[in-house]
Amino acid sequence: MARIQDIAAFNAARETGLEKLMPTVPRITVGMGTCGRGNGAEGLYHAFAAGIDRSGIDVVLAAVGCFGSCYCEPIVSVRLPNHPLVMLRKVGANDAGRILQDLATGNITPELVFCRIEEWDHITGHLRYGNGYPEVPLWSEVPFFKGQRKLVLRNCGFINPDDIEEYFGIGGYQALYKVLIDGRPETVIEQLKASKLRGRGGAGYLTGNKWEFMAKAKADSKYVICNADEGDPGAYMNRNEIESDPHSLLEGMIIGGYVTGATEGIIYIRAEYPLAVRKLRRAIDQAREYGMLGENIFGRGFNFNISIVEGAGAFVCGEETALIASLEGHAGRPRPRPPFPAQKGLAGKPTNINNVETWYNVAPIVTRGATWFTEIGSAKSSGTKVISLVGKVQNTGLVEMPLGTPLKTYIYDVGGGGVDGRQVKSVQTGGPSGGCIPQDMFETPVDYESLAQLGSIMGSGGMVVMDEDNCMVDVARYFIEFTHSESCGKCVPCRVGLNKSLRILNRMTEGAATPHHIELLDDLSRYIRECSLCGLGQSAPNPVLTTLRHFKNEFEDHIVARRCQAGVCEELALSPCENSCPLHMDIPRYLQLYKEGRHDDAFMAVIMDNPMPSTTGRVCQHPCESRCRRKTLDEPVNMREVHRFIGDTMLMSDRFDEVAARVVARKLEPTGRKIAIVGAGPAGLSAAFYLSILGHEVSVYDDKSEPGGMLAFALPEYRLPKSALRREIELIERVGVKFILNTRVGADVSLNELDDRFDAIFLSFGTWKEGAPLREPGTDLKGVYPALHFLSAVARGEIVELGRRVAVIGGGNAAIDSARTAIRRGAEATVIYRRERKDMPAIAEETHAAKEEGAKFNFLATPHRIIGDDQGRVKAIEVAKTRLGEFDASGRRKPVPTGEIQRIDCDSVIFAIGESVDVELAQSAGIKLSRSGTIEVNRYTLASSRAKFYAGGDVVTGASNVSGAMSYGKLAARSIDRQLMESDRWKGAMPDFQFDMTPPESQSESRRHRGRELDASLRAKSEDEVVAMLSHDETLDECERCLRCDLTVANAT
Amino acid sequence: MSQKKISIRIDGALVDAREGQTILQAAREGGKTIPTLCDLDGITPVGGCRICMVEVEGIDRALPACTSPVQEGMSVKTTTPRLTQHRRLTVELLLVERNHICAVCVSNGHCELQTMATNLGVSTVRLAYNFPKLETDLSHPKYVLDHNRCILCTRCVRVCAELEGAHVWNLFSRGINTRLTADLNGKWGDSKGCTGCGKCVQACPTGALSEKGRAVEEMVKQNERISALAQRRGAEA
């Protein structure tokens, strides 16, 4: 090919390219970027080639770059002449034959269809493929692409990066042609300045200004450099851009070279990107061959060449002065600025360095103009930014959106939210120099200033999503470990400061840190940020500073409670199940003990971890299951049913006296200390048990006629038989706890009196107060019941007038319990909930059981008004229908009224929302409350604002669940004991068992066992327990299914 | 160098300076003291130790005086509580990085790091000591390189390159593992390029480079002579 010197030759090349892109025969392309190849695209390509050879059909096959949707690689596009381009997803080599067959008959393969593209704006050109296939979604309708604006990625995935003619075909090098023909470099600089394009490498400096400095600098030689030293963990947009569309980079650089008066261009690219290097070399060769590089480009007397330098992969060489040092053959160490590279750069000559993505924006701005560009993005940050969205989201890949798009759009809309329904906790932007932004700040627009305000940066555009399985202390540690090992060592703050930061963070993750380390780390980080020589050191503390700011709780958990909630830090978590159990039961221990046939030991292990296994064995929300590693094989171990079995078989058997005596024998010597507990619910009962075991004298006050609180009065018999609860309470009494019933603290005895008579007081009186929803219009009618009143009246055996149809408002366990209890009273129940089923806080199994028993559900509805008849009885309820709008602070979509009102005829309404704490009692005793109207306590000691007074359970958290409340009782007992006895006696009071610590040799093949359920038709008419206990054999199976992930390498050796 | 005169304020006092000078140079000529460690007057500054950080009015971030050029009307503060805090932390970090056992050091009593700690009132460090295991290079017939005392200021690297023209010294590896090295990670005694002039030893602020045979407290450095030489060379050039 001769060098193109005139418009005729240029147009001819363009025509050739267009014919290749839209041939008169079918064209198949395979996405063969690194991501595609990693997923088998090479094999796929060869399968197509072989298939075409074999069948002899007339098809054009091309290897193209990456279309950005990494989560469904390999991606193939097929197009029949005059038809839309159709993208196929997750195509395997086996699919090639079928696709070719279908294509030969003029069809596309429906199972693999991803989306269709009827026309495409390449910015420098526009392709119309054709219309059709209405059943296939348009690319812009696919959630991952919705709202994306492909400016930088305009050609990626469409053209063959190895073929310059295809680049000509979509209007490539026309911007260069225009600039050279115009011959007015200053207008291009003006255009760039007006476009407000900012450097896409991270710092966000105005590119136009930078070019202007360089253009004005006088020297015999000047350089433009492309910084392709992309080294952030989690960022790979530059690699993909180069692999998919190398000529756009060259065109940007040639224009830049001409405009700034440079004599040479250099691409500094990391050697770890071999494919990108190959594509670039070929592109440079072709550009030279076609006359886009070299002497006298387009016959306009402009000479320019581009060379490639492969960097050895030091992160710091992304810093421009270090990059220059590296190019000059020195070690990659930055030097102070000024002088800036535009004054004194490579070899002391004026030098302009831009990031890969910045160069990609040049041709579009030249083609479409500054105004067009500024209309995209936000006021201060115009244009788009390519983000690599990775981590704990469903859809990962390269996402190009206008700047200013909020974080939540990336994470929830494009990314599809958390994986496996897990909650997204945070997002880390900007790579190791960026910061972690918490979930409640996902409204933040992604632009330079907004991210900086939160202590993070745009950086090169990495976005790592993290969920509850990520430990933020470990995340901070990880990034500091990275920057620490990439520090060049020149300046003290970065060299030694990061080393000390890392050591402190290591101590934290090992549980060996003290609270003063938080302060020290904060001081150190601020110092490193301010005093370091270059950008690496100045931004390296960002991950620490932002996690300290937004996730301080997690740091305190590691240091004070010595617990890593995410279960990442090995020393601070035994196993995922133990760690997620509110009571931190040593689950692998009791599973193993039972497996070894040591049933008595297993019972002792259970009961000392959790004094009410028969209760939690039935009603716990079992967060342990969501983290069970067995889930990766089939289903989680049924830990709840196992500990229920272990509890029931001892507590409910004739061995009760014997096992109770053995528990009592564990009591420590009497201490003579007296402790009062207010409220005999789950929190109070567990505190009472442990305090008594620790040798204290415990009195539990309750205004009801029997102990148990919500367990006795709000949980229906079919879920928790009273006989089981009574046995557990009897055990607690045998340990020495005294119950003072029918006594209302605040009325019959004051808190001040308790203060006089006891050494410590634990407040655990729950959330029995019926709250705000009663203010709904119409709630003073007959037939309106708060759920707790309804359930406890039923539990007491009272008769409640429900009528035939009951409407239950709410989505928690109390709502489901109410509905199922109403069904057992012969009523029809409809549960009204403002969100969708998946958002319900109730245990999923319970909701499912309610449905089986005939409960109806009206989702996306909120009570509007209750209508009464002339006798003042409920006649109907009107609900306002809602739809799910924006994401709120909890990561769920907020229900917003649609305006539609629905009428549901009913005879009674049960409100299962808005229970709250009786705050007057606490207030009258001078105990400080939180803004949400619960008692404020120290998270680790549960001490309230008043000396000697502790609080836990629902009075602290608001209405929650049984195991959660019990965990507070357990913690309170330990904390009160430590305070009274001035030492931590807990470990000494707990049993210690030796058991097998070798990993199981083989995995049990057994499937998960479930407790058999009573038939739905039978149970709707009965108070009998719904879920039956496992058998002994089934229990043993479950124990054997445990993978023993509590065993660490240290244990095994 | 341009001779255009400008004036700046240092701690409130007007100081004459010339365009192209650094804040540190202007301060020295104006009789003002800014503490330094890696700087050696007359040798190219590198801005590595960050002791000379100063505050400049209108700029949030503190700037290194040794590499920041003066600008007309700039107002510099050399000592503020924030700067003192930074400097103390810098000294603390240097003290914990390697094994500075002053009591048995040849430079005890004549060490710039030790003096800096005293001047800044550093009586202890808040950070844990690293206690790294480091070598001592005794291969040179006349001199000793003790990595335990090295603060990586690179004065030796620069005087060797800029004054002696021998380019014996360089830095090896990176980050916390950075080491001073003779030639390409060789022994000092094996260096063909080393002229044995001893300029590096005299320029070294601590006991990292010393003359053989010196006992504790005996190694007194003459870095002002190195500076004088450097300035003379600069003037000649």
Add this chain to the structure above:
Amino acid sequence: MKKLKVATVWLDGCSGCHMSLLDMDAAVISLASKIELVYGPLVDAQDFPEGVDVTLVEGAVSSQDDLNKIQKIRQRTAILVSMGDCAVTGNVPAMRNGIPVQRLLQRVYVEGAIEGKGVPTDGVPALLKQARPVREFVKVDLCLPGCPPPAKTISGVIAAVLDGRKPDTNLTVKFG
């Protein structure tokens, strides 16, 4: 007037700091009437007493015994002073830190011994992996670096406490 209870402790150090303490010449006379030396190498007391006002610690924490001692001392002392470089920085005792303990003992007690070769085990406290400054184990209220710190500095601290002043933490002191 109640006398100030002062204790001195000798961990891993050379006793030079105690020598410096004794070196305060005439100042010792005026101090003697105001303080009571309740524990240390200079007095005959078996167990570290409760309720000590000031404890001067010489030496690095080098053995398990040092560690146990310093933790107990911290609990029973109001003002804990690290006296001298070994207590403040680790100093000479810390020069062994780059060498594994077993290797160290082997070198000294076996390779280096002329007679009676063998690592002693009975009645000798186990060495910690490294000798480290006191501050890395317990909270220290004041540090007096120096090898040894001058007598005047030490007496100045005691005088300050006697006067009810907070000892100056920005003393002009020098390591080494």
